[in-house]
Amino acid sequence: MNSTVIINILRFILLLAIQVAVLNRLDLFGFLNPYPYILYILLYPVNGNKALLLVSAFFMGLFIDMFLNTGGPHAAASVTLAFLRPTFFKFSFGVSYEYQTIKINDRLSPERFSFILISVITHHLILFLLEVFRFNLILTALLHTLYTTLFTLVICIITIYLVKPAKT
Amino acid sequence: MQQIVNFLFKNSITLLFLLLLGISLSFTIQSHAYHRSRTITSANAVTGYVYGQINKVEMYFSLSEENQKLASENALLKNMLFNKKDTVLATVPPSLGIYKVIPGKVIANSYSLQENYLTINKGTADGVKEDMGVVSSLGVIGYIEKTSKGYSTIISVLNKKFRLGAKIKKNNHFGTLTWNGKSTGFAQLVDVPRLATVVKGDTIVTGAESTIFPENIPIGTIEKVYIDKKTNYYTLDIRLFNDMTSLGYIYIMENKDREEIQQLQQATVPPNE
Numbered sequence: 001m002n003s004t005v006i007i008n009i010l011r012f013i014l015l016l017a018i019q020v021a022v023l024n025r026l027d028l029f030g031f032l033n034p035y036p037y038i039l040y041i042l043l044y045p046v047n048g049n050k051a052l053l054l055v056s057a058f059f060m061g062l063f064i065d066m067f068l069n070t071g072g073p074h075a076a077a078s079v080t081l082a083f084l085r086p087t088f089f090k091f092s093f094g095v096s097y098e099y100q101t102i103k104i105n106d107r108l109s110p111e112r113f114s115f116i117l118i119s120v121i122t123h124h125l126i127l128f129l130l131e132v133f134r135f136n137l138i139l140t141a142l143l144h145t146l147y148t149t150l151f152t153l154v155i156c157i158i159t160i161y162l163v164k165p166a167k168t
Numbered sequence: 169m170q171q172i173v174n175f176l177f178k179n180s181i182t183l184l185f186l187l188l189l190g191i192s193l194s195f196t197i198q199s200h201a202y203h204r205s206r207t208i209t210s211a212n213a214v215t216g217y218v219y220g221q222i223n224k225v226e227m228y229f230s231l232s233e234e235n236q237k238l239a240s241e242n243a244l245l246k247n248m249l250f251n252k253k254d255t256v257l258a259t260v261p262p263s264l265g266i267y268k269v270i271p272g273k274v275i276a277n278s279y280s281l282q283e284n285y286l287t288i289n290k291g292t293a294d295g296v297k298e299d300m301g302v303v304s305s306l307g308v309i310g311y312i313e314k315t316s317k318g319y320s321t322i323i324s325v326l327n328k329k330f331r332l333g334a335k336i337k338k339n340n341h342f343g344t345l346t347w348n349g350k351s352t353g354f355a356q357l358v359d360v361p362r363l364a365t366v367v368k369g370d371t372i373v374t375g376a377e378s379t380i381f382p383e384n385i386p387i388g389t390i391e392k393v394y395i396d397k398k399t400n401y402y403t404l405d406i407r408l409f410n411d412m413t414s415l416g417y418i419y420i421m422e423n424k425d426r427e428e429i430q431q432l433q434q435a436t437v438p439p440n441e
Binding site for chain 1 (some may be wrong): 180181182184185188189191192193194195196198199200208209210212214215218219222276279281283284285287349413
């Protein structure tokens with residue numbers, strides 16, 4: 001139990017640091033930045049404290065907003081993703097997910113892939129709609145969502161594969 | 169009573185979610201409302217420190233480039249010092265006397281959003297206040313939006329909320345400088361009257377009516393000319409002198425007479441009902 005808490009705190013800090021120091025300044029093709037900090041929300045223990053997840057996801061988003069000067073869309077998207085996470089679990093792994101021990105950071109199965117995909121899409125859609133915040137630019141927001149989703153998805157899956165051996 | 173408590177207890181997660189979502193949505197809406205309205209900015213000690221540290225490392229990669237820029241600016245200044253009779257040099261405004269210049273450095277830069285902000289390493293402790301103009305050796309960058317003790321954020325030219333009075337240098341026709349959110353190399357000069365003669369390649373500089381910037385600070389050159397069908401004014405695409413994607417040292421312009429001018433204007437014009 002104790003080591004889980006420490007791992008989650010470390011994961012929070014590490015993902016935030018990598019996001020701020022490296023990934024926010026990629027600007028691939030001038031506008032593409034992946035946001036794999038949502039891995040913190042995805043990898044949070046399945047049966048962990050839900051209130052704690054909501055609050056920590058909120059602050060994760062808020063810190064990112066602070067560093068990016070965006071105002072609040074990252075916080076809103078992260079909180080929503082944290083809240084909808086159990087629904088996505090049910091959707092991807094079946095109704096009785098709490099009784100199996102689900103591990104997201106394991107070999108990529110269709111269930112895990114669909115879970116990550118649907119989470120990333122939800123998060124990015126809310127993020128970009130709130131970030132653009134203009135009806136006449138909805139198409140731009142949707143295009144950004146599409147491209148960034150692909151980018152984040154690739155980075156997330158690579159990260160999970162790379163970090164896997166470290167966990168015991 | 170018991171039922172209310174039960175209800176709160178049963179739905180505590182949902183209520184917490186709605187509370188947090190409400191807070192973040194209010195931050196978002198607030199940030200889009202009007203300028204200087206945001207609460208969550210990178211002008212605070214923590215983010216400023218982190219960006220400062222990252223910038224220290226990054227700076228090593230562009231040392232020679234920065235040196236080149238500073239050296240060419242020094243050469244220009246020396247040139248003016250040794251040729252004092254030559255008063256037509258474009259880059260120095262004649263009204264510099266009322267402006268105090270504070271040097272600073274960009275430590276964080278964004279240019280891929282619709283509303284872009286920069287963070288610099290100077291704050292109220294160095295005399296930086298809100299609504300001061302920011303320029304580089306090449307031209308206009310933006311103006312100060314929020315300040316903390318050691319750091320400030322700047323509304324960049326590449327921000328849909330940015331507005332600045334500008335003019336065509338040759339014939340003094342005024343327009344408003346805005347950005348349409350499409351390209352980082354171009355801004356738009358709108359509301360230029362049709363009787364103005366606009367030629368591709370003409371220089372655009374800051375106008376005289378601004379109390380934020382000195383007059384005749386360079387902005388860019390005319391790249392394309394459109395006629396706005398709705399208003400029958402010209403809209404010009406301006407190629408910016410500054411490469412907004414790589415900014416280093418900047419200068420903050422403090423207009424010492426700004427308060428006096430504003431007080432005078434307020435006293436003259438009765439407030440709109």
